[in-house]
Amino acid sequence: MNNVTDNNDRHVVIELQNVKREFKVGDEIVHALRGISFKIYEGEFVTIMGTSGSGKSTLLNQLGCLDTPTSGEYILDGTPVRTMSKSQRARLRNRKIGFVFQNYNLLPKTTAVENVELPLMYNSKYNASQRREAAVKALQAVGLGDRLEHKSNQMSGGQMQRVAIARALVNDPAVILADEATGNLDTRTSFEMLVLFQNLHAQGRTIIFVTHNPEIAQYSSRNIMLRDGKIREDTINNNILSAADALAALPVNHDD
């Protein structure tokens, strides 16, 4: 692996070089991304914001290696992605990326451990006991060490999202990609998730959080704003709020 480092010796996890993505809709060409360039360094917690139609979903698909640029280059942890085949990208996702989706996307009628093991099922380096060991560790890291054998339909939304985060952690990815990861949760649970993400950030994880909720940017270390397929703002947040404090300040929910 190329050890990509910046001049100030920080490891570059993600590098986009003038990435463009065009779609053909009928006879028209839709420019979803009109030339995006940025670098994300190891250990950053980046929020990518924008209204619908700003190109943030397209950008997320690019970052997640689910799609390839029409032009430009995307380098993930030293690996250029644009010319890769579908299978090669699947393998790259398996090793380098952890996805967290808005609607959790857990396998139905399946236990927490088995859900978390899923990415490792597609990695022949892991045998059954190593898979389970890694899955249990990831679940403990998200605070679900006591719910290993709970099935997905026996858990609350917050618990399901924790399982999903554990699943994103289990392959020790270069970057965690969260797509509106708090979008389906109530305020309190959303803050619990943010606490979890901030903890992961504190442990040195690289996190990209795609959202349309501007509030979340205050809890991240950097914010990229998209509009019409271009970067409108790219700001470093020097005053990161603590999600744990915000959670403590919330009025106690007596329904729990």
Next chain:
Amino acid sequence: MNILNLFKVAIRAIASNKFRSFLSMLGIIIGVAAVIIMMAIGQGSKESVRANIAQMGTNVIMIRPGADSRGGVRRDPSEMQTLRQEDYEAILRDKRYVTYVSPEVTSSGQVIYGANNTSVSVYGESLDYFDIKQWAIKDGETFSEEDIRSSAKVCVVGTTVVTELFGENADPVGKTIRFKSIPFRIVGVLKSKGYNSWGMDQDNVLIAPYTTVMKRIQAQTFFSSINCSAITEELTDEAISELTSILRASHKLSGEDNFTIRSQQEMMETMSSTMDTITIILVVAAAFSLLVAGIGIMNIMLVSVTERTKEIGLRMSVGARGIDISNQFLIESVLISVTGGALGVLVGFLGTRLCLLVGFPVIIPMWSIFVSFAVCTVIGVGFGYIPASKAANLDPIEAIRYE
């Protein structure tokens, strides 16, 4: 993903839709059971016909009067008086591939003993007949060469004749019965052969020297047929051509044969090929139900792929390649069809037991079970392929957001 995990995933998917999986298996179960039962009936009938023909004797070759070729007006073969004593003697003199030879003169009518009478088939034969037919004597003995030379009025009878005239388990040896007012002394009783496949009682017979039947009963100079026995089954063809040339020489023929030679083997082959044709028709009909079952599986797998689009999207996003996804669905459809096949074999087996109870002769050919399994696997792969490749070609971006 490795095979073991793929199987686990497939079993879980099938188990989570038990009733639906069972319904799609049902087509395979019925199809396989039908194929196996049809094959078993075909094979069973064939074997029973074979057994009946085998009962006729060993490597039997029958010579009958009458032409076997095309053209011209033909007389009833029984009127043709082409098989004569000279032919018999020629065969006895020149045979190399033939072991036993017996001329046959037949008649039928009432036999009378005291106040009892019964209708019986009368065969005039030489001593070789008992070897050709592998027919042993139960009580007494056969008539002798001397009896043949002197056209003696002696006979051997079947067990049915004994029962009808003398009663069950009586000893008729030495008694005299009358056939067409000619007295015959019984010298032996034949072992019972039972009924043949055409429902004829083979024990309702009276066998006398052929000379006696020819001269004293029928007053004729020709034979109805000549039965021979080839040395071995393999030499049947040589024996037939040998007999043909002997008879042609004896009859001084230049044109078409005025006799017909048929072998037991040939009859067996004719019967077998008829049974094979019937079996093939039955099996093809049953195989169509397997085809329909395969389409049923394809249908259910397509539904399953659509239902699990989101799951497919998730698996792809965490690193499943197209081939991992297609393998997952292929194994699922193979598992459905092979499980259905196994249950079908079981149902087919029970079905053949039922046939046996009803009285059908059935034999399950072992290879039909292997063929069924192979066909089921092929169906699983074949009809699972389209749904599996549909799943593998899904776009993960769309699949993961599919609602």
